[in-house]
Amino acid sequence: MPETARRSDHLNATRYGNRPTMKDVAARAGVGLKTVSRVVNGEPGVTPETERRVQEAIDALGFRRNDSARVLRKGRTASIGLVLEDLADPFYGPLSRAVEEVARAHGALLINGSSAEDPDREQELALALCARRVDGLVVIPAGDDHRYLEPELKAGVATVFVDRPAGRIDADVVLSDNFGGARDGVAHLIAHGHRRIGFIGDMPRIHTAAERLRGYRAALEDAGTQVEDSWMSLGVTDPQRVRRAAEEMLAGPDPVTAIFAGNNRVTVTVVRVLAEHSRPTALVGFDDFELADLLQPGVTVIAQDAAALGRTAAERLFRQLDGTLIAPERIELPTRLIARGSGEVPPAV
Amino acid sequence: MPETARRSDHLNATRYGNRPTMKDVAARAGVGLKTVSRVVNGEPGVTPETERRVQEAIDALGFRRNDSARVLRKGRTASIGLVLEDLADPFYGPLSRAVEEVARAHGALLINGSSAEDPDREQELALALCARRVDGLVVIPAGDDHRYLEPELKAGVATVFVDRPAGRIDADVVLSDNFGGARDGVAHLIAHGHRRIGFIGDMPRIHTAAERLRGYRAALEDAGTQVEDSWMSLGVTDPQRVRRAAEEMLAGPDPVTAIFAGNNRVTVTVVRVLAEHSRPTALVGFDDFELADLLQPGVTVIAQDAAALGRTAAERLFRQLDGTLIAPERIELPTRLIARGSGEVPPAV
DNA sequence: CTTGCATATGACAACGTTGTCCAGGCTCTA
C-alpha cells in the first residue's frame, strides 16, 4: 500500500466516524482520484481491469460516495422539502406519501417536518429546508404571510402551496374545491328536505374553513333560506366545545334538523353527540375518514382526494424545476359526495 | 461597488438559480469572507459598525447560508433518516411524528421514505440516506437481512430498528410486546368463556405476525385447549381473503365463537363480516384504530403506543450519537388491552 | 518613541466530490 493511503486514513479519522474517501480508495487501488470517481459514477473510459481493482478497494474499505460533497459540486440536491401541519394527522399521510412517490420517480428524496399549525415554526422549517438547498418546497401553510419566501423563490427554489393558499406572495397553489364541496353537501341536505341546518367549523381566518362556510351559506341562499346566527358555530374545533355547540343547536324550541360538519374532527364528535340523542338528525361532514361506512348509520361525507392534492402539487413542482412551467397558477381539485346514510335522514317532524 | 462583486455575481449565475454566497456578501460589504462568516454565525470579534454593513449586504442580496457546504466542512449533517413501510399508514403517522419531535429537540431535520414493504427498496433508501451522510437512521425493517448496513454502522452511523427486529446484524431494536399482547387478548376471550377462537394474521415470516401467533397459541395452551388448524388463517391480509377466511371459520358444524385479528386491517374486515352475521361472535384485534369505540359494539383491541415506539427509538439514536450508549439492546414496550364490548361478547350456545 | 498586548480582520487551506484539460501509450494507416 502506498504511503499516501495510510496518511489519508489518519487524516480522515475523526470525520464521519472515519469514512474512507475517494482519495483513500484511489490510494489503495493505486489509481488516480478521478478514476475512482469514474468507476463510482459508471462513466466510460476505464479498463475492465482497472475497474475491477477500484471496485475491490471500494468493497474492502466499505466506501460510499458522500452525496453532500457531490451536491455541493453539482448544485442540485435532488431533494425536496415538505412542510405540513402534522405528520400524525391521517389526512396528511396519503398526501405526504403521494409527494414522496413523485419525488422518488424523479430520483429525489423527501425531507419533511410538521409546523404544528404555528406560523413561526412553519417559517423556521421552510427556511431551514432552503438552507439545505432543497430543490423545491411543498408547503401546507400554517400562516398567512409568506413574503419571507420571496428571496428563495427569486433564487430559484421551486415552490408549491397545497391545501391552503399562499399569503401575500405569487405562487403555485393546489387546493380542494372547499366552496363547491360544502355547497354540494348542504344542497344534499336541502334536497332531503332540511332547511334548518347547523354549521360547525374552524375559525374563518383559516382559508379552508372560510370557504366551506361560504359554500354553506351559498347553498342555503340558493334555496331561499335565511341563515340564522344560532345555526353557526365558528372557531370551534376541540371536542368539548364541538359537543357543547352541537347540543345547543339541537336543544331550544326550534332546533336544527341537520348538521354540516366543517372537518374531520368535528364530524367525529358530532357523530358521538347524535348517537346520544333520540331525535334523528342528519349529518354531512367535510372530509372522509376511515370506517365512516361502518358506523350506524354510515356517515355521508364530502371527500377530498388527499393523495391527488399531493401528487398534483409535486408534479407541478418538478415541472417548475424542468422549466416547463412559467406563470404561477391556482388549481382546484373537485370533491366528491359519498352518501352513506347519515345525510339522507329526513327532517324530524 | 468593488469590481470583484460584479464578477462574482456573474460567475455564480447558473448555480442554485443564482444564490449569492458569502463571497458576494463580502464583496458588497467591502469586508473579508471570514468576517461575513463570523457575522452569519454570531461569532465574536466584529465591530457593530462592520456587522451592520454585512447585515445590510445580506439583506440586500437575500443571502442564506448554504448548509450543504457547511455540512461538508463540519462533518455532521444534523439530519436523521427514517425508513418506514408506508407514510400513509395511520400507524406510522404518530410514530413518524414522534421521531420528528425528538429530532427537532436535537436540532436535526428528518428525511423519510417508504419502503412499501419491499426489502430492496428498503435497502436502496437506507443506503441513499447514508450517502447523504445522515447522522443516524431509524429503520422499520421490510427485509430480514440487514448485513448491508454493517459498513455504515462501523463508519459510525447511529442506527435503531423499530417495530420489527433487525436481521443478521447486532443493533438497537425497539419493539412492542407482540407476544404478550396477543396472549393477553386471547386470554381475555378465554376469560369470557371462549375456547374455539380463530386467528387471522399475516405471514409468520413477518416477525410481528409470528410473535402474535405465538401469543395466541400460548394463551390457548395455558387454558389447556388444543389449537385446531382450521382455526388459523396465516398470510391472509387483503380484504377479500380475510373475508373468506372469517366466513369459513364461522361456518361449518363446529364454528369458532370468537376471532382474534392479527392486525389493524384484518380487524376492520372482520368487523364487516361479523356485522353481516346473525350469531354474535366475539372479536379482539391487535392494534387500536380511530373510531373503534364508535362502532356497535365498540371493538376491543390490544393497543400499541406508536408514538412511544418512535420516541424511544429516536432518543436511543441520539444517545448513540452522544456516545452515552455502548452495547446494542432490545427494548420491548408493553401493550394495553382496551375493552370496548366486542371482546366481552359471551360464546353463542 | 518604542514595546507590548488585545482586538478586529483577512488570507488561505481544507472538507469530498466532479468537470476540464492535458499527457502518455496504443493502434491504424500511409
Add this chain to the structure above:
DNA sequence: TAGAGCCTGGACAACGTTGTCATATGCAAG
C-alpha cells in the same frame, strides 16, 4: 516508421463554507 487519432488515466481547480493562523490597528505603559 512516422503521424494521426483514440483510449485511458491523472493533475488541478472549483463548489461554499469554516478553522487556523497571520497581520494590522489602536492604545497603554515604559
